[in-house]
Amino acid sequence: MATAHSALALAVCILMITELILARKDYYDILGVPRDATERQIKKAFHKLAM
Secondary structure (H helix, E strand, O other): OHHHHHHHHHHHHHHHHHHHHHHOOOHHHHHOOOOOOOHHHHHHHHHHHHO
16 A cells, blocks of 8 residues: 555656646756757756656
């Protein structure tokens, strides 16, 4: 029972974080890169965020 409760709590947290990220429209800020970032920097930041 505790495992199911923990899984549900984790799912809710993930959904809340996803909602906060999607509500922000500044993708450079979400990725944590400057506006003049190179394609490589953007890809690296994206992969880091995805992990």
